Amino acid sequence: xxxxxxxxxxxxxxxxxxxxxxxxxxxxxxxxxxxxxxxxxxxxxxxxxxxxxxxxxxxxxxxxxxxxxxxxxxxxxxxxxxxxxxxxxxxxxxxxxxxxxxxxxxxxxxxxxxxxxxxxxxxxxxxxxxxxxxxxxxxxxxxxxxxxxxxxxxxxxxxxxxxxxxxxxxxxxxxxxxxxxxxxxxxxxxxxxxxxxxxxxxxxxxxxxxxxxxxxxxxxxxxxxxxxxxxxxxxxxxxxxxxxxxxxxxxxxxxxxxxxxxxxxxxxxxxxxxxxxxxxxxxxxxxxxxxxxxxxxxxxxxxxxxxxxxxxxxxxxxxxxxxxxxxxxxxxxxxxxxxxxxxxxxxxxxxxxxxxxxxxxxxxxxxxxxxxxxxxxxxxxxxxxxxxxxxxxxxxxxxxxxxxxxxxxxxxxxxxxxxxxxxxxxxxxxx
Ligand code: URA
Numbered sequence: 030x031x032x033x034x035x036x037x038x039x040x041x042x043x044x045x046x047x048x049x050x051x052x053x054x055x056x057x058x059x060x061x062x063x064x065x066x067x068x069x070x071x072x073x074x075x076x077x078x079x080x081x082x083x084x085x086x087x088x089x090x091x092x093x094x095x096x097x098x099x100x101x102x103x104x105x106x107x108x109x110x111x112x113x114x115x116x117x118x119x120x121x122x123x124x125x126x127x128x129x130x131x132x133x134x135x136x137x138x139x140x141x142x143x144x145x146x147x148x149x150x151x152x153x154x155x156x157x158x159x160x161x162x163x164x165x166x167x168x169x170x171x172x173x174x175x176x177x178x179x180x181x182x183x184x185x186x187x188x189x190x191x192x193x194x195x196x197x198x199x200x201x202x203x204x205x206x207x208x209x210x211x212x213x214x215x216x217x218x219x220x221x222x223x224x225x226x227x228x229x230x231x232x233x234x235x236x237x238x239x240x241x242x243x244x245x246x247x248x249x250x251x252x253x254x255x256x257x258x259x260x261x262x263x264x265x266x267x268x269x270x271x272x273x274x275x276x277x278x279x280x281x282x283x284x285x286x287x288x289x290x291x292x293x294x295x296x297x298x299x300x301x302x303x304x305x306x307x308x309x310x311x312x313x314x315x316x317x318x319x320x321x322x323x324x325x326x327x328x329x330x331x332x333x334x335x336x337x338x339x340x341x342x343x344x345x346x347x348x349x350x351x352x353x354x355x356x357x358x359x360x361x362x363x364x365x366x367x368x369x370x371x372x373x374x375x376x377x378x379x380x381x382x383x384x385x386x387x388x389x390x391x392x393x394x395x396x397x398x399x400x401x402x403x404x405x406x407x408x409x410x411x412x413x414x415x416x417x418x419x420x421x422x423x424x425x426x427x428x429x430x431x432x433x434x435x436x437x438x439x440x441x442x443x444x445x446x447x448x449x450x451x452x453x454x455x456x457x458x459x460x
Contacts, residue, residue: 032062039073047086054090058189071202079207088253091215094189096165098221103173104134108312109222111213114146115230116384117271121149122285123301126337129177130328133312136178138220140194142393144203145384150181155279155403159347177341187219199396204236206246214253224260224311232269234380260311265459270378270413273297277392277406279358286355289335300457361404361427363434369417373447386440390433414454
């Protein structure tokens with residue numbers, strides 16, 4: 030078998046066999062197939078798609094590119110939640126400690142920033158010392174002792190996705206249903222989660238722009254999860270505007286931590302309570318969503334969720350004092366307020382424009398392995414439905430470069446639209 034023949038077959042819109050997919054995935058993982066062939070393969074899949082059979086084979090092959098953990102000897106249930114990617118989406122950083130505080134073990138493998146969407150690992154690394162490269166043995170030991178793990182693809186867990194994810198980020202091959210579904214689900218399967226809540230983002234700042242596409246991705250991932258013997262559900266949530274206020278790594282970490290003190294924007298608080306309630310329900314900790322929500326709320330009020338985050342950060346080598354004092358996070362040198370050019374009701378804060386502007390400020394990568402600037406980003410102060418007066422602050426820009434600051438200012442103005450008529454707030458969840 031030759032890699033080039035598999036690429037050509039996909040270019041010609043033919044269906045690949047499980048053996049061909051496995052040959053490609055394992056060859057890429059062990060270095061026999063170079064990055065340029067893997068990029069070309071990813072582009073062929075993006076352009077020509079895959080059948081659900083091919084996507085399932087791709088997922089299972091990527092999961093098997095390293096170890097597939099069986100955690101049943103360590104804990105009865107391991108829950109996980111994963112987002113399909115969005116702007117200002119720091120949900121996992123708040124939800125996972127809440128779930129662990131409510132008594133369910135959490136073992137999660139996250140990803141880095143991808144295109145215009147941020148990544149949990151990059152956000153966590155804004156805490157000095159935080160390790161996202163746990164070995165399998167470390168993953169298991171921490172899950173057993175602390176009941177919470179939040180790490181990245183290690184050399185031995187879904188390494189194919191680690192390599193492919195970094196390539197997709199810089200080769201224009203992110204927004205592909207089979208590549209997203211397999212990337213998310215191979216991590217969940219490899220890390221041994223038994224109950225998985227998928228948060229599928231829909232809208233201008235998501236890879237799935239319409240509800241129909243979001244639904245298709247959600248159904249595909251739920252099918253793959255169930256086929257692999259995992260309890261899996263999916264929520265469809267809004268990503269037309271950024272979630273919460275903060276966009277950018279350290280700024281988002283601060284917001285996610287403050288949420289565990291009950292001090293975050295109301296849309297973000299509502300979002301994390303709802304997602305946590307679903308995880309608690311699927312994991313069998315509660316019998317109804319209402320019960321789950323009340324339990325989630327208590328974990329914030331009694332400080333147990335914040336304690337779990339402290340435990341997580343210290344277990345993975347991070348400086349816990351950042352959780353106790355968020356003013357320690359690296360700050361940008363330049364902070365500028367964008368003022369409303371007119372009065373009215375906010376009718377749009379285009380999430381993709383904001384996400385791309387934050388990458389341009391340095392919060393994301395232009396090419397594989399680029400360093401990122403943790404401090405830069407935005408605080409979105411006005412959201413869809415809010416009333417503004419001319420000259421009122423819409424957004425704070427945090428930048429480390431005057432030229433980039435200027436470009437970001439223009440981008441933020443372009444992301445906002447206003448109406449003379451009242452505009453209803455956007456829903457947080459669709460289904
Ligand atoms: N999250 C992932 O882990 N992979 C993707 O491809 C998109 C979002």
